[in-house]
Amino acid sequence: MLDKTYQPKNFEGPIYSAWEGARAFAAGRGDREGAKPFAVVIPPPNVTGSLHMGHALNNTLQDVLVRFERMRGRDVLWQPGTDHAGIATQIVVERQLMERQEPNRRTMGREKFIERIWQWKEESGNTIIGQLKRLGCSCDWSRQRFTMDDGLSKAVRKVFVELHRAGLIYKDKRLVNWDPQLLTAISDLEVEQIESKGHLWHLRYPIEGVTFDPEDPSTFIVVATTRPETMLGDTAVAVHPDDERYKHLVGKNVILPIIGRRIPIVADEYSDPEKGSGAVKITPAHDFNDFEVGKRHGLPMISVLSKDARLDIGPETDFMQGVEMTPQLQGKVLEWNGVFRFAARTM
Incomplete structure (x- = not known):
């Protein structure tokens, strides 16, 4: 007899595991040899916490798109990954250290602090990937990347060098937004302009x-x-x-x-x-x-x-x-x- 209400946890987990076991989301499979490729790079969520409703909507739309193209016979790659979000992640970890009354980043030194950052990345990043899988996202998880991975960083450097040699980007002395406490540059999007009454x-x-x-x-x-x-x-x-x-x-x-x-x-x-x-x-x-x-x-x-x-x-x-x-x-x-x-x- 069917349950009165649908209990997704009783069905979605096993179904998703079966999909993964059959490599249903893998790009470059033998049965798709010669098929026209179709690739989407996931906008990498920041490893600073959990996903929100905006992520759910965005990833659902991408999932609909890539599943549709698979059904059309194309060799689909939905490339998953997460973003390091350097400043935001640093703030989260520093707040944790303060709440736990542990030494701050200056006291523990750069190397130890970076170790704590990586620990947080593993904890938060795994949570995010688990949430994406719970949504049913059909990414090729065998290709999962992180923006600070050695391979990805090497690819970024390669592209930047090529763009520089082509004259499409340049290096110059420019004014930047600077945070004197975090000791890092921050983007215009991360700056909140506040008018205050000053003195001339x-x-x-x-x-x-x-x-x-x-x-x-x-x-x-x-x-x-x-x-x-x-x-x-x-x-x-x-x-x-x-x-x-x-x-x-x-x-x-x-x-x-x-x-x-x-x-x-x-x-x-x-x-x-x-x-x-x-x-x-x-x-x-x-x-x-x-x-x-x-x-x-x-x-x-x-x-x-x-x-x-x-x-x-x-x-x-x-x-x-x-x-x-x-x-x-x-x-x-x-x-x-x-x-x-x-x-x-x-x-």
Whole structure:
């Protein structure tokens, strides 16, 4: 007698095991020799937890597609795999260490921490594969890959080299989103832009060749900034090309206060005449808009922050480009170097 309600666990497991035993999902089988190939690479789920409803919908649609093509006689490969999701996985493992009151990643060291990452990958990754099988996904599990596998990494390097040689990708010095706590670059998609109420500092940049007089505005340009610590890496001051107040200064230089670096006054539409003084400091190494201005005008990119967001202005750093180390400046360098950026902002 049939049960009143359908109990999938009584049937789906044995049926799926029979499919796997018969290699029903395997690509390149002898009985499909000469058949037209059809391949789908599964969007690899991150090994940071369990699958969700979005995965269920996505994989169901893919499964319908590949099963349909198998029934048409094609040699089908549905390539399974999982993604390392480096930053997210690191956060998960670090949270586990904290909850278990175990040493953090810095205390245990890189090698031990990587071992813990791999342990988590095995635990989480196996859970994900089990969930996909419970869904009935007809992947060729004999070809399962992980984005950090040696073979897959080698294939990625090969493709990148080929694309580079073909001129389709290039290597360049670019500004990136950087996390000073995780010490890694993060993508634009992982950045949440939050507006906050800041404070404006107004700085006078003396015009080169003119005797500076704090009471005479014709001897300097005023710029306003919410990040005064980045002035240490300024390589230009930008004004709008149609701003009559500054047209006569375009092409001349100003002297970076305290530092003494000569930097040009450039005309660029990025500067808004209606905001502040109409003149903006340009620090290509620490602002995405400034980076684009710097590219347009061929400006140097002087980094003045370390990986952990401290001032990095020692004698052997980018900071020294175009700078003469006077006794006064040396004292400031000793005072400021290594200071956290927020603390430096108020010094």
